[in-house]
Amino acid sequence: MNAHDTSIDLIAYFERIGFGGPARPAPTLDTLRALHLLHPQAIPFENLDVLLGRPVRLDRESIQRKLVTSRRGGYCYEHNLLFRSVLETLGFRVRSFAGRVLWGREASEMPARMHMLLLVDVDEGTFLTDVGFGGMTLSAPLALQTGLEQITPHGAFRLDDAGGEPHGYILKALVNGAWTSVYRFDLDPQYDADYEMANHFVSTWPQSIFVHNLLAARLAPGKRYGLFNRRFSAHDEHEGSAHRELGDAADLRRVLENELGIRLPDSADLDAALARLP
Template sequence: MNAHETFIDLDAYFERIGFGGRSRPEPTLDTLRALHLLHPQAIPFENLDVLLGRPILLDPASIQRKLVVARRGGYCYEHNLLFRSVLQTLGFRVRSYAARVLWGRDASSGMPGRTHMLLVVDLDEGPFLADVGFGGMTLSAPLAFETGLEQITPHGVFRLDDAGGEPRSTILQALVNGAWTSVYRFDLDPQYDADYEMANHFVSTYPQSIFVHNLLAARLAPGKRYGLFNRRFSAHDEREGTVHCELADAADLRRVLENELGIRLPDGADLDAALARLP
């Protein structure tokens, strides 16, 4: 058992994501798919606490208090640790791993560190990749752990590619504008809560971390992806394409964060000052 495993309020979580039906569904592929679709549509990705210089706490009570009770969002460690706790409480067999983010990176910049968390869920049908915390490219469905298979999800087409190497690595790719684009690379070296604590401290405090000086937020909606990077807001519709706009001031940012991204903004006079400083 992981040191961080503890009680999870399933009823509160189910209410938060809008999951109806039985209070304790069976640990099946249908249940996993239902939860994986609802979670990223209800709980946004966001790094406001990092931007405000506030610590990111990864114990289950703190994550539940922030993402479920306070109706905030979080980044990968918060999302996937919460999701892992829910799945394990329901009886799923879950393994935890770490990935090297390739999305938005120049290949010439070298191999990045392992700064992203993902899950593999073992079912009777086989293993499935589960990840509810990758910002604007978050999956809305688990992926069968089978390389070379194009998998259609409610929010795009993805595949797993065998990257070889030692240890053997896998790359998650997304079909973007007709081309396969790498999202992240990972191997099956088990990760423990202590590994996530160290990575969390790094990405939330290292001066060159993208999270420290930039605002990142995202949420899925039926047929849509919403994303915010500093003042640039993007709305992607699966049928109509993507629209971008630049937000003028802190008031516009607050409106988008609350409405399109569904974040109950944190208290404190420092928020407007932080938003005003964004490039």
């Protein structure tokens, strides 16, 4: 992707996420916050293409066609590359980085840098911006400041000093009263070639979590929805969390389409892939 290519269809994107502001809003913190809240509530996180053995294409046209026109979802590279394109078209200064996913791992593990995230510079400072981390996706940008509890529409987060590496940070979320690590990152710049390499790895490596498992998620006002294989979770900020096991492919289809808001791909292999899920 060329940072100077402004071929993104802003009208279609704004319609997709339900943005009712001006046709070309100013590159301000208020605009960033508004778009960051709407995007993960409208465009779901999902890995159906990987599960179906289809390539995940990261060129701007393919991402726009899939996530906007076809009303599908995607995973971190697709979400954050789309969001980066929108922000750059609006005149924001955006920088691209990579994170090591700590969520669900042992504290001693040091995984590879396989997650894409953005930093956006506005008059008020630099903000971590990330619309593509599944069930724990941020719904607001976070100031790049350590030790500060930051309240978003979907929970409290903070950035800690990673220690042992220059300009290293750990993103943490307040979950059930405990600060839980989400991912760590540093300020080593990443380029589109880096994401192409990582994307190929996570979408084809046999041990990748995305290859043999179904992952999907979406935010809604006051809620987080998540699906891992047949286990569907819904977290309500007032009512707490609820989980249920889904049955056959038809049950999975209903949840993917209704709660998660995915227009399912037209594929004869989809039901077979869903039936194979553990």
